[in-house]
Amino acid sequence: MALSIALMGVLLVACGSADNLNTGSKSSNSSKTELTGQTDSGYYQGVIKNGHYQTSKSRGVSVSQVSNQLNIKGFENGLLNISKEEFSTKKYVFQEGQYLSTAKVENWLGRKSKSNPTGLNPKKGSPYVPNYLSQISEQDFMTENGRNLSLSGMTIGLAINSVDYYTKKTDGPTLEADISDAQVNKQGKAIAAKVLKRLRAQKALKNIPIVIALYKQASDDSLVGGNFFAYAVNDGGATKISKWTKVNQKNYVFPIQSGKKSPSKTDEDAFDNFKSQVQNFFPNLSGVTAQAQYSDGTLNGMKVSITTQFYSQTEIISFTQYLQQAAQKYLPSNAPIDITVQSTDGIQSFLSRNAGEKNFTSHIFNSY
């Protein structure tokens, strides 16, 4: 019962959700658990306790320690996608990590030392020994037993540096220690083995499936985040990782810089055509870039970002309508694509096409 959260209140579930339990809110206010509702089956419902979202026990550690935001967003989104493979969004409820506290995560992210025996980064050394482990993320997956939610699975993400930034003395210049892919892989797996053993030592985590996924962080100046390269599914009780599944995922920035490798000549040309059409639209030039992600050479999706100056709301409307047409004509089909249109005043409109759809939907932001 240590794993169960009594659902004293009644679950609020959005219309059309797959796991509609009860509705209403007549109950007493003591330890009331609700769910966030589900806007679409691609997302997990989350846990609300007494009207407050149940935040992570290690909330804010990544935000305070990782400088390239793309490494945080990419890590968390990618980890969710890996979780979804094991823990269906229809069956499981997502809970922010409750088993690794801020203190524990901070210690684990530190270097091993006398004062920090649980540090998962290597002891200080000379020549400089890089820090490998940069982020730890815990995701809990709950199932509903009657009116209780109980922990039924966990995913742990470990983000490994591809570059470690350090200074030799306080206020000294920032130096970079590059870490080879082979090292990222080796060190990541070694850390994962230790983490699994430590988790199994917690009574509540002994017998649940635990997925551990490894992410290679991008450098601080990268315009895309890093990528997952392996994960292991560990059945309840397993204290050793028996099998790693390789993930062949890579992010690119379009337009591809000259001299850099292109993931797909077709997609590159498609984007370049789109870009030159769009840049032609206004007399003033628009900035057009995109992030693209590939898995096993197949485009997972594109996030297109367009920045331009607008002189009227009617220009925003016309431009957005034009983009819808141009995106459909030029950009790769079959992949989900988001397009955000921004000016110095912030987002002006956005267009989106989901996987398998032909047409883009659009939204133009306005005000009263």
Add this chain to the structure above:
Amino acid sequence: MALSIALMGVLLVACGSADNLNTGSKSSNSSKTELTGQTDSGYYQGVIKNGHYQTSKSRGVSVSQVSNQLNIKGFENGLLNISKEEFSTKKYVFQEGQYLSTAKVENWLGRKSKSNPTGLNPKKGSPYVPNYLSQISEQDFMTENGRNLSLSGMTIGLAINSVDYYTKKTDGPTLEADISDAQVNKQGKAIAAKVLKRLRAQKALKNIPIVIALYKQASDDSLVGGNFFAYAVNDGGATKISKWTKVNQKNYVFPIQSGKKSPSKTDEDAFDNFKSQVQNFFPNLSGVTAQAQYSDGTLNGMKVSITTQFYSQTEIISFTQYLQQAAQKYLPSNAPIDITVQSTDGIQSFLSRNAGEKNFTSHIFNSY
């Protein structure tokens, strides 16, 4: 034929558009006219010439002269809505104003003087005489005659100051001249009469219907833009305005400040309940405000803006799903509502419900 733009190329029209003409682009490049396509029947298609959007002849005048951006967006959006009443988006194509040049608009916006005889603002005087006219916007409405687009209607928006900001000497303090509603109304209509006469003197504008609409600008510190208060439809040939139609439109900011008049106690309570639920969600407080517009006491729509700090992508997802539920439960039904969710890093997600719909759709922005 002065009004006709030869459609040398072939019109590109988005799928599902009501006025599908031709598709393809085999033609020569000389003076090729295309349309932007139409993302939804609530928007006009716009005119593209030789691959470039046909921008307004007075492009940028408002942006350079009006300090409260909300007065620009609100003026242009509102003017489009008035245009749609006279010129159906299904039948007419929108063209940015081509008959009032930057020089002309700047002169008209100036004070009348020896060097500027066409100035529509009063001569300098003592005591200080305020500037009434602040913005002029021209919208052209075209119809398709075979392969030609010809001008078939025009809407002119005149924005009148409710406060005129001025200095007595260069670098002196900014002073405010308040303008009463009665003056806004009187001066606006007098200026409109002159504008109509001037437009009719242009050969191309003699015989088309011209709508003139009057907007009262909000003060520079207002968190909502101004509002339209009257418009006149002038049939082809008419050189005098025979009838003004009153517009009873007003914008509000929620939460209503104590002591300020509420447009609707029900809507005010609904918003306050939504706000307190939402602010309860995270341990850190969220800012929750809204712009609301009423016509004849009926809610036209709401733009809700939520700002909070997020510590992870999963928090953004859970919050957005929760908002969908809370918005549906608490916010006024039957009116279109947009909700944007922002952090210091910009927009994180947004939710939207169109008029007549029950459910909100949502989009969560992410990155690779």
